[in-house]
Amino acid sequence: MNTKVYKEVLYLAKELMSCAHKKDQAGFDAFYAELQQLCDENDGTDKDHPVQWETLGDFTDDLEEAIKIYDKALVKALAINSKDYLSSLGFAAATLKIELGDTVGAIAYLEQAKIHSNKIIDKELKAEIHDVLKALQDV
Numbered sequence: 001m002n003t004k005v006y007k008e009v010l011y012l013a014k015e016l017m018s019c020a021h022k023k024d025q026a027g028f029d030a031f032y033a034e035l036q037q038l039c040d041e042n043d044g045t046d047k048d049h050p051v052q053w054e055t056l057g058d059f060t061d062d063l064e065e066a067i068k069i070y071d072k073a074l075v076k077a078l079a080i081n082s083k084d085y086l087s088s089l090g091f092a093a094a095t096l097k098i099e100l101g102d103t104v105g106a107i108a109y110l111e112q113a114k115i116h117s118n119k120i121i122d123k124e125l126k127a128e129i130h131d132v133l134k135a136l137q138d139v
Contacts, residue, residue, distance in 0.1 A: 008038060050077040
């Protein structure tokens with residue numbers, strides 16, 4: 001991943017968190033627009049990376065829109081065969097599907113995330129994916 005882009009995404013994420021904690025909606029909106037612009041400018045270039053899209057999805061209030069962003073990030077993660085991003089993005093999308101009451105959709109994301117998580121070292125994420133999937137399947 002391009003280091004400059006990573007640092008910019010990290011900076012914007014920190015600013016977005018700061019604005020959210022201070023309940024500074026104008027500041028939040030401005031930094032969100034910057035992140036959106038960064039994603040759009042890098043889309044389809046050699047600077048494009050799932051981390052910028054995942055971050056954008058994480059700060060998107062509209063759950064349906066966030067899922068669309070995560071789906072876009074999943075395509076990019078698949079293109080570079082990043083099991084870490086495929087797992088985390090699938091889990092994030094599943095979590096939103098659960099909030100929206102779409103258990104079937106959540107299970108579909110979690111099943112894919114579980115497959116990809118077999119190749120990651122993040123045991124905590126692996127366990128969360130497993131536990132949430134099992135809980136949904138046992139209902």
